[in-house]
Amino acid sequence: MTDIKVRFIMPRHLAICWIFAVVLLTSCSSEPVKNKPILEVQTQPKQRMPAKPAVKSYGLANDQASNYLLNADTFIQSGDSQSARKQLDLLNQAELSPEQRGKFNLLDGQIALSMGDAEQALQKLKIARPALLSTQDKINYYQSLAFAHLLMGDVLPAVSARIKLGNLLQKPEQQQANIAAILDMLSVMPEQTLTAQPEIADELSGWMSLAKILKQRHQPGADIGGQIQQWRLNYPGHSANADFLQAYLANSPVSAQPSEAGLASAPAQSAGATIAVLLPTSGPYATAGKAIKDGLTAAHRLAASAAPQVPLKFYDSAEEDITDLYQRAVSEGATQVIGPLIKEQIQALAASAELTVPILALNHVENLIQNNLYQFGLSPIDEADALALKAHGDGRQSALILVPNTAQGERIGNYLASSWQSRGGIVAGMQNYDPKQHEIVDKFNQLVNSASYPGGQQPARAVLLSANAEAARELAPQLKYQQNADLAVYAMPTIYSGRPSPVQDAELGSFHFCDVPWLFADYYGGPLSQSALQNSWQGLSETVTRLMALGIDAYNIVGRLDQLAGSPYAGATGQLALSGDNRITRKLVCAQFKGGVPVATGFAQ
Incomplete structure (x- = not known):
């Protein structure tokens, strides 16, 4: 299998996995990781017994061994792996029932993950026997297995684990998030790897075929919509088909024919039309302006890969009277305006300008209502x-x-x-x-x-x-x-x-x-997710990182403001x-x- 190292997928459901997704996946270099990762482990506080026990697994007897296992599970859920380890050390594995040994090995694997030891975690998980676990423990098992494979750089086994995980998830939003995670993982693989898999299970083959289609979205002339239609026919019972694929495509515009893929139609264009963006690119708010601009341009670039878009035209709101700037933007062809960011400028526009072109202001002034003025901020x-x-x-x-x-x-x-x-x-x-x-x-x-x-x-x-x-x-x-x-x-x-x-x-x-959902991989995935845009936000100050998500959403809703009252939008913010x-x-x-x-x-x- 091709040696693919994944740096930006961050599975979230399992509490302890977050630590390693952040520390390991975002900090590794582009060179393959050949040794087990080593983490500096924070000294844990003094052990205290769990106040609330974990859910008991099927088949575990109500005895002391089961209590130790349940206590260890609770400690793991609270992020206290050292206390969990102490609970497991009280057990004699030879005296455990098969169900208890399965639970023991699952917890042992999770503790190994908490230490950044993916190799040891895989060894423990391989002998855990998931068939003997409760449904929730099976979910934990496949989440842990997927993450351990990712840490080792093995994408396809990680995807296989998530496929099995998908069969256990009940909530639609969890299933959708799992689909997004699978496609995100496969998106880092070379196209030839996605193609050259002659002996592979049908469901995984379907995932790889779909990922190969989605990778073509940046290629001029690619008939993405037609290929997806054919994919649906080739894999009629695939778990990504029907509503879940529709939802993924709606959050990740890839089709050359948006209406067929469930996307909003591209804005109608007229000669010289622009979307004016009034943001500070100089002065004390320039850093905030840059974060929003990065989000806007990322969303615009992605949409433009699917269909022609009205271009963005940026104006420095720190250099000119905001009312004059708005009127100049309109005279230069603006059909929509995003910004300004500063509250005083929003108030000035509402008080002194006739708003002939709708404005999506990027802040909120209380008790301010004006025709054609919409307010959107991290309020x-x-x-x-x-x-x-x-x-x-x-x-x-x-x-x-x-x-x-x-x-x-x-x-x-x-x-x-x-x-x-x-x-x-x-x-x-x-x-x-x-x-x-x-x-x-x-x-x-x-x-x-x-x-x-x-x-x-x-x-x-x-x-x-x-x-x-x-x-x-x-x-x-x-x-x-x-x-x-x-x-x-x-x-x-x-x-x-x-x-x-x-x-x-x-x-x-x-x-x-x-x-904001953008901070959590399972609630906002795809090519505009925080992990996918890591190279952009890492250069920003922590105080303005969320404003990048504001820019993403501002672009995606500016053309559908009149629809939001009756049709909410699942955005980054x-x-x-x-x-x-x-x-x-x-x-x-x-x-x-x-x-x-x-x-x-x-x-x-």
């Missing part, structure tokens, strides 16, 4: 709403709100309180802190100790937190003293830089947060819809830190 309103929705869905009944003592912190505190109370929740206390004084721990204790509850009863509580990564890391050790079933922390996405730091974030396991005041709202993906790496748990609902 903390959406983030606060997602946190409240998540905490309420988790059964939390009262909230303690902790925010910085800044103007922005006060606004976020109001958003959190309003969203929480709109769902019938009780705000038992609110406290602010000075981020510069490193006082977040003291203020948190004051908040907890001064909280008041109706009737004196203390219901299940949520701490709704606004903090940056540094403040969250200061607070994390204190939460161990408060850690019990009735208290959980739900933080604004500012606690996460957008780039995994498993060592620095090792103690953030108590934190939930909700963020969220599930997008249009509100009554022409604001693009975002439904976000929530996550929890496991082993210092955020693991998505699903859309806030």
Whole structure:
């Protein structure tokens, strides 16, 4: 088999796998990896027994050995592989039943993965006997197997494991994500490798044939739509056929005939027509402007590979009065306008200009409504709403709100309180802190100790937190003293830089947060995913990385703004819809830190 090393596929479902996807796959060079990868392993905290046991596997007896296995499983799920290892070391394998040995070898393989030892993990997984595992353990098994093969550079065995995984997944979004992962893995293989597989199972052969077709999307004159139609006939029962392939194509425009592939039609073009982009390319906001521009151009380039597109024309919004700039863009043929980014410029346009051409502004000004003005930004309103929705869905009944003592912190505190109370929740206390004084721990204790509850009863509580990564890391050790079933922390996405730091974030396991799907491989895949665009965003500051996703979505929705009210769009920044005041709202993906790496748990609902 061709020696293919994959650097950008990051399977997410298994908590411990995230660490290695980030540390190993994004850091390796283009040279083949010949030795087992070695990781610096963060010292684990003192072992504590799991508060909540893992789901018991089928066939495991209710005895001490089973308890050790279940405890080890729970430790692995929480990212504490050293404690899991200690649980397994208490077992005598010779005394285990066949089902218990299968579970033992699965857990042993997962621990090996947590140490970056893919070779050892494969040895353990090969003797795990998945037929004896429960359904959830089978899912964990094939996820681990796929990832271990990827670490070894073996793409086709990894794809085979994901094919078997797909047969176990029940939720449509999980199945769709698995399909995207398979096609992404195959996309890195040379075309001749995809072709030269004479003795291969029909389903894998179908995947490779499809991947070969999709690789041609950048080739002029390629009849992608016709080839996909023929592929459907050749593989009528293939798992990627029907709705799932349709959804993948809709998120990854590859067909030369978009209407046949389920895509929105390319914008109608007239001579000299442009999409004007008003972004700062100089001045203090130039870095943010560059991130958005990179996302816009990536989305435009991909769409242009399928069908002719209206060209983008960029204007520096820092160099000219924004009203004059808008009018100049319209006079030069703009049929749509993306930008500006700065709130004051959005307000100026709404106040002084007749908006003859629709504007998709890339920020949000509250209580501002103007004909032909649409507002789309990474608004903390959406983030606060997602946190409240998540905490309420988790059964939390009262909230303690902790925010910085800044103007922005006060606004976020109001958003959190309003969203929480709109769902019938009780705000038992609110406290602010000075981020510069490193006082977040003291203020948190004051908040907890001064909280008041109706009737004196203390219901299940949520701490709704606004903090940056540094403040969250200061607070994390204190939460161990408060850690019990009735208290959980739900933080604004500012606690996460957008780039995994498993060592620095090792103690953030108590934190939930909700963020853009683009950061999670299984919720936004394909050629515009974070992993696929790694070379672009690695050169950006961490503070503006998410703005690249904003640029991707801005391009993809600017031509369909009038459709968003009735037909939400699955974007890089969220599930997008249009509100009554022409604001693009975002439904976000929530996550929890496991082993210092955020693991998505699903859309806030």
